[in-house]
Amino acid sequence: MTVITAIIQKTLLSMGEEAYREFSSKLMPTVEKSRIIGIRIPLLRKLAKGLENYESFLNALPHTYFEENNLHAFLIEKEKDFDRCIEKLDAFLPYVDNWATCDSMNPRVLKKEPEKLLKHINIWMQAKDTYTVRYAINLLMRFYLDDNFDKKYLKLVADVQSDAYYINMMRAWYFATALAKQYEQALPYIENRRLDEWTHNKTIQKAVESLRITKEQKAYLKSCKRRHDSVI
Secondary structure (H helix, E strand, C coil): CCHHHHHHHHHHHHCCCHHHHHHHHHHCCCCCHHHCCCCCHHHHHHHHHHCCCCHHHHCCCCCCCHHHHHHHHHHHCCCCCHHHHHHHHHHHHHHCCCHHHHHHCCCHHHHHCHHHHHHHHHHHHCCCCHHHHHHHHHHHHHHCCCCCCCHHHHHHHHCCCCCCHHHHHHHHHHHHHHHHHCHHHHHHHHHCCCCCHHHHHHHHHHHHCCCCCCHHHHHHHHHCCCCCCCCC
């Protein structure tokens, strides 16, 4: 462990709140409670903003604590060079082990190069790591359902085959958002049952909860729910 890494870890350990640790552990069943310090996200972002000379910390993988991973994610967000940001993401993504770290990591520089980013999204979609795939789908949801939309991205997400809960939850979230933003293009994936049953029904559930979908659309989507003996 480098000096900087040790200092950062000691700082994080001093910032923990036991009540928040208890709360956080219930939200992240994939992370052992012993690896959670209990630090609120705004405090971690403030720490990340003030840190300098932290490259040795980024290289000290895997980290011990959940909050170290979150801090790592927020430090990547500071990167202003697209290619360097991709390098840092490639190094870090295989070590992401929970939905919270995955979903909160949003480097602004990525949206500046949508064509270049797509090449990396396609690579990440083929990864074996659950949260690398989840992150790729998340990026498609963030950056490619508005001006950069293309219906081929719907197929890209629909074609993902996985038993991983956190991948399929992101697929459902993606399609629910697609129904809100690109309803006519996304609807055939529900009507033609292009998604597995669990993701299909979870998509409808999340879409019906959305304020961006009309009452008429919600009523129709409910009628498309698939019935099965299993509980959804």
